[in-house]
Amino acid sequence: CPPPLLTLSHISGISMSPSRQNSRHSLHSTTALPKTSYSVLSAFCTEGNISQCIAYINQEVCSLGLTGASLESKSGNLSAVPVLNLLYEVLQLQRRAQRALHELETQQLMNGSDLEHLQHSNCRLKDQLEHTRRENSGLHEGERQLQLKIKTLHNCLKSEKEEVQKLQSIISSRASQYNHDTKRKERECTKLKERLNQLLMDKRDKKLSIEISNYVGRSDGKRGLWKTSKMEARHEGEMYRALLSDYETRQRSLMMENSELKKVLQHMKKDMIAILSPKKPCVQPEPADDSLEQAVSEGEEETGDCCRESLEQSCEQAREQLTNSIRLQWRKLKSHMERLDSQASLVACQEREGDEMMSRKEQEDEMQRMRLELQQCKEFIHMQQQLLQQQLSSPCDEETAALLNDCYTLEEKERLKEEWRLFSEQKRNFERERKNFTEAAIRLGHERKAFEEDRAAWLKTQFLHMTPFVDRKRPALSEPHSALAVSTEPEAKLQSTPPLVTKSQSYSVFSTPKAAPVKMPSTADLYRTLHLIPEKATGKCPSGEMLTKSRLRNCSADCSVISLVRDENSPV
């Protein structure tokens, strides 16, 4: 083995050739100098330097501590004995050294193997340690889990125990109840048994009976009825009727409740739509407006739906529609509220941060404007108050006072002027009418006079008629009939003389066949004829011609014109 060779060569201090170091020689052989190295030794001692060599060898021997006799060079001859002794000692030395080397080598080997062994065992132990550490931690973990399990099991156990206790208490109470009941039943049973015994023993058996002095009438006074199948059917029918009426009342109340709730929902919806729609102008310009408008338009659509919904109240579709529309509106309202909230918070943020000067500036402008307006109004009011004060207090300047008075009275003057105008107009009308009236009265007077004359003449002729002189009267009759000749030629007379007609009307009023006293027409009649007051019975004022025509119609039927007075009053 090469390593001991190396070390050997180092210890001995002998320089060896490199070829030597690689060779695998045995220990013994290596100690022997091979022949190849002879050339090295031969260089040490030559013929010329024997004495030096001897001296050097003596030195070396001395330093080595050998007792060998010092090699003396007598006459230049080297005695073999000290050399041999020296050689022998060196050999001994060499052998000793070899032995020591051997021992050291073995020692070395042993140490090496020990080391190896120790290293191995170290590794092994390290591994073992690692392994045991891991095991330890695993065991710890396991222990912890087991602890946890123990705790949970403890809790389970506790709860189970509680439940067991509760169930036990329940069981005990039930048991006591059962016992109580069974005892009661047992007591009853024993009583029954006793009574049975008694009855079996007892000979006299009391029968059940009723003793009643006289049978009473039924509470509702009706006669009792036989039990027949018809009766049974009637009972069944009554029972079902009772049930049905109950269901009907319940259904009615539920329907009422339903309709009321629907109404409430509809109102709510309308309110929500109302809330959402008028917000349009007030809301600040924002893109959210579009959705609002959309909401409004949708809301308007919804109101149209309302009508439809109210018609089909019981329809499930309508019901769903209503609830869906309510939900929609509610969602819109919610989103709108959220938007408003966000806007408000945004505005609040803006005020704090000072960003977005636009809206703020607008606000400020508006505020300024409002303040200005307020100031103006205040000034105006103040001025008004001052003026009022001036008015109330006595004016210092007469002229201005007069002027002021004038100003105030101007309006009144205007009003008065207007009223005066109206008054004068009315006065004029009145004057006209009075003139007409007086004319008519004058005419009437004239007519009356003429009439009286006529009447007198007629009476005279009548009187004369009674005499045998008949023929002569006819023409005389015809004459005064000129006024009364309206009946024969009504139309022609009418066109030319409407007032005459009226006069004749008034005459005909009075022409009675009998010698009745002349009945003067009442003022109302006169006025009516003169068309100053509307006809009583008729709503509209018929034209004078129409009236007179009808009157003439009535007149022409027969000469008796008594009915004319009545006809004037009666509706045409």
Next chain:
Amino acid sequence: MNFSEVFKQSNQLCKVSPDGKYLATCVQYRLVVRDFNSLQIVHLYTCLDPVMHMEWSSDSLFILCAMYKRGLVQVWSLEQPDWHCKIDEGSIGLVSSRWSPDGRHILNTTEFNLRVTVWSLCTKAVSYIKYPKACQKGVDFTADGRYMALAERRECKDYISVFVCDDWHLLRHFESETQDLAGLEWSPNCCVLAVWDNCLEYKILLYSLDGRLLSSYSAYEWSLGIKSVAWSPSSQFLAVGSYDEKVRILNHITWKKITEFEHPATIINTKAVVFKEVEKRPVVGSEDLSIHQLTVDNSLFSTQSKYEITQLPAQVPVIKPDPDRANPKIGISALAFSADNRFLATKNGSFQVQSLFWHCSGSSLVLLSKEHICLCYMEAEEEK
């Protein structure tokens, strides 16, 4: 407050006639009828045995006196004092006796609930109804007196029979889905019958007049269940009081619970007004205890009580009942709706209130305990 003289009575049998004209009291075996306004004795009847139960007929013309020991029922007429009627149940015994709503039939329940005998005062007809159930409330008449519901038990199953009171014709007979029927009650509109199970199971069933099951409601299971039930006068609500100290209100449209009221021991609801009875006993010094004082001053031993409003939160005294005893004194034992549907009065726990009922106008509530009577006036707000 004026009081009349004290009249004797036995078995707490003292009833005013339905028309309000007469007052009938029983003293042992005598039946005394007085005019209500003057309290003068109008009639005096003698029965064969001490009277255990006395009832006016609905038209105030007859009075029924039942003597359970002898199994006898005697009926007296107010119009004809010498008219008499005696019903003998024979050896079968008598447990309870009542009038029918028309006032012309008497229903006798025999001993051991073997049968219900229907005696008619108009005809000679006798009807028998077998297997009636002995429970808290096994018979109920509709408000208009047309139908009667009767609980029956055959072969360990509950049945309900509906009879027409006119001629006692069996209209419907159907099985009830209860484990152990405890009671039944018609709704005031006579169309729905509420049937509830006994306290071991919380179950209330609603049947329609023709026997169909409309709905069933159960709030919880295993713990003790229903203790009391009341219909609202408009038939819209059904109040169910249970042993867990809660009242649950069901609505008549879906028959589901719409609300529930709790009765906590500490009242913290700010809208609640708590009245507490405060007794004032006059303090008697030992020097004052002379006989003269005692005879003159009657109020010395009388305790006056007043109701005061206590501050919230108020603590209600709670007595924990013995869990080993049956029918524990916890839970809602009494329920009453006012006539105008506005108020509901409930009694929870072991308070010594024997009965509570409303005045017909709905403005006041009467509480009866063993020794006291208490009137509560509700101040109704004016409706705008």
